[in-house]
Amino acid sequence: MPHTSIPLSQLKIGFIGAGRLGRALAWSLDTAGCRVHAVASRGAERAAEFAAPIAHCAQYPTQQLADECDLVFITTPDATIQAVADGIRWRAGQGVVHCSGATEVAVLAKAAADGAMTGGFHPMQTFADPAAAARSLPGSTITIEAQGELNGILLALVERLGCAANQLPAGARARYHAAAGYASQYINVVLGEAVRIWQSWGATESQALPALLPMVRGTLASIEAAGLAKGMPGPVSRGDVGTVEKHLAALGELDDDTLRLYRDLCLRSVSLAFAAGGIDADKAARIEGILREAKS
Structure with missing residues (x-):
């Protein structure tokens, strides 16, 4: 089903990675009325902490999460993003997005080859404390890099979060991230x-x-x-x-x-x-x- 036919509040959103950024973003999306459907993490305790504040958020293996979710955020450490994406069977029409500031979207090439729409979604905020970051996220800027339908979906999510959007061209992520530092x-x-x-x-x-x-x-x-x-x-x-x-x-x-x-x-x-x-x-x-x- 094309994403444009699914209301934003019904879009099944999944997170692979339950670290500080993933938790803050997921909790913020849940508070904003979005449907955080599932989380996948190698650490069961961390996944439970991620899911606890979110009603009906399941803890799944990565492939099951990818099979069920319309939009998947990969919020693992930068060095593992490509390996995570390469190890999953994606499907045509779903969105696959990483949240790294410095990593190019090209690391999601396997997802794109499987027919998924790929992009970047990087909140310009600090995440030392996920709960504090979730509270301070409204009013922040989120840098997105995507095309077509996925670009529209990500822009809508930025608006739903009460943030401003910064759109980045391909190849500029490392410079952009260095500037943020x-x-x-x-x-x-x-x-x-x-x-x-x-x-x-x-x-x-x-x-x-x-x-x-x-x-x-x-x-x-x-x-x-x-x-x-x-x-x-x-x-x-x-x-x-x-x-x-x-x-x-x-x-x-x-x-x-x-x-x-x-x-x-x-x-x-x-x-x-x-x-x-x-x-x-x-x-x-x-x-x-x-x-x-x-x-x-």
Whole structure:
């Protein structure tokens, strides 16, 4: 039966893989009124935890799940997606989708050869805590990559989840996923550097983070309101050369790596400050010169 003839709420959805992303997405779909029909997982305990909050969600072997479901999400670790897809007999007209950000849809070639429609469905959200991720998913962006009927189904699911859709062309997934890292785990890295500098005078992480996080939230609010360039704070944004020089001198006393990272990040901020009109070309060149001359 073509997918377009099945109401979204009656579409039988299955998940192969019961990890954090799979649980968060399945629970969100169930809450949104979609029919999460079954889960398949090598770990019985994990499958039971996945299915527990969902009424009438069965725990099946992978082939039985594929036989009964109209749309299958493969939410296993990236390295196993192709092996999972290759080991199943798919059927014409069903949808087979993986949820990896970096893996190309081409790894689902076996499903496509069997006549299934294939695609990618990657929520731009963190999944350290599945329950928290499910609560924070509405309003997030989900990147989809599919064609024809499946593209329409995935767009409808994105809308049902209360999310925004980002459509990705083939071949761009690794770049897209790397870009997402700058807005997720690299925030941890940058804050880790700030905490490490605090520790240089004896402060602890538990003292530093409560001081730093409100500033992070304020910066995010500024970016949301004014954009990247005009929402950027700091000495470069206002052309404060003296403060930049003080930073370089102070961090150079700590270690070369700290100075190098500060210099590299600061150099990247100059073009944003110039675009925002906070500095002119002469001031931009002066700041860049000071930063490039700093020895690490």
